[in-house]
Amino acid sequence: MRTPSAFLLALIAPLALAGCGLQPMYAGGGNGAVAQGLAAVDVAPIEGRAGWLMQNALTDRLTAAGNGQTARYRLDVRLDDRLEALGVLANDTVGRERRTLRARYQLVDLTDGSIVIDQTAGSDAGIDVVSSEYATIAAEERALENLAQDVAQRIVAQVALTLRARQTTP
Incomplete structure (x- = not known):
């Protein structure tokens, strides 16, 4: 059985949420302001294997956001x-690693050459060291691939939030 107050609350809740100012980040799809801003970001080359993975992950996410445009922004990334x-086990062997x-x-x-964002992002993963050296190396490499994807997602999310805030402020 439903009470009249629950029914009234169900009618009023959508009206209250409509006034809170929430807006979808990617409103307008690929033609939206945030997607166009992300598509205008060029990723500078990043050193090393981790850099190659990171650059690919960033480029995939940024170009998927909208149509290719001339670069208005450059994203410089340094990795650690x-x-x-x-x-360390009793026989002085390593049983677990962290990447x-x-x-x-x-x-x-x-x-104008100004720095819009200057931040850090990071992630880590635990790796079991097993008796097979090949399996351990494969796990380390897979962890690096996953971490590059995770960190790239964090960077792109922050860039999107920043570009959205810049577009809403005069």
């Missing part, structure tokens, strides 16, 4: 990739 032993990928990134406005 670390692999450290965590669990950490940190990115210091800057979004540079190419029209």
